[in-house]
Amino acid sequence: MMQAIRILIEQIEENRPALINAYQRAVTRQGNKKAREILDGVFEKRDTAWRGLGIIRESGLRVREEYGNIDAEKVFYIEIPEASEPEGCSCGDILTGLMIPPECPLFKRICTPIDPVGPCMVSSEGTCAAYYRYYDKVQGLLQRGSRLEHTEYS
Ligand code: SF4
Numbered sequence: 585m586m587q588a589i590r591i592l593i594e595q596i597e598e599n600r601p602a603l604i605n606a607y608q609r610a611v612t613r614q615g616n617k618k619a620r621e622i623l624d625g626v627f628e629k630r631d632t633a634w635r636g637l638g639i640i641r642e643s644g645l646r647v648r649e650e651y652g653n654i655d656a657e658k659v660f661y662i663e664i665p666e667a668s669e670p671e672g673c674s675c676g677d678i679l680t681g682l683m684i685p686p687e688c689p690l691f692k693r694i695c696t697p698i699d700p701v702g703p704c705m706v707s708s709e710g711t712c713a714a715y716y717r718y719y720d721k722v723q724g725l726l727q728r729g730s731r732l733e734h735t736e737y738s
Pocket residue numbers: 672673674675678685688689690691692695696700701702703704705706712
């Protein structure tokens with residue numbers, strides 16, 4: 585934990601954002617070879633549709649044909665409908681960084697954590713839910729900070 589904090593502080597100071605494995609003695613670039621072999625034996629990659637992002641090549645898994653007898657999709661004849669955004673919801677643009685939640689016309693007016701329209705507002709870690717909870721507070725702190733900065737240096 586301390587090492588991760590040190591690495592993050594260095595990255596901030598050097599303005600050098602990066603993804604770094606701070607736990608190399610336990611986590612290798614190749615991952616857990618044995619676990620990967622077992623998973624590869626049971627699952628194979630498949631193109632998968634992600635809400636707001638569309639189909640991404642080989643981004644999902646399916647049970648291999650030889651394990652079809654325990655594949656819930658086949659055993660229970662499950663058809664998973666394509667995930668589509670509710671009308672007016674901009675989760676796709678938010679997930680891809682094209683918009684921030686307050687730019688969605690439904691944000692706070694119609695879409696709230698108690699009555700969410702889209703998935704980004706549903707769980708507490710959803711982007712819209714986080715903005716709903718913290719955006720005003722952060723804006724207030726930023727404005728206060730800039731006023732203090734202005735006072736100190738002017
Ligand atoms: S505020 Fe609601 S409707 Fe708008 S993008 Fe977020 S989840 Fe979708």
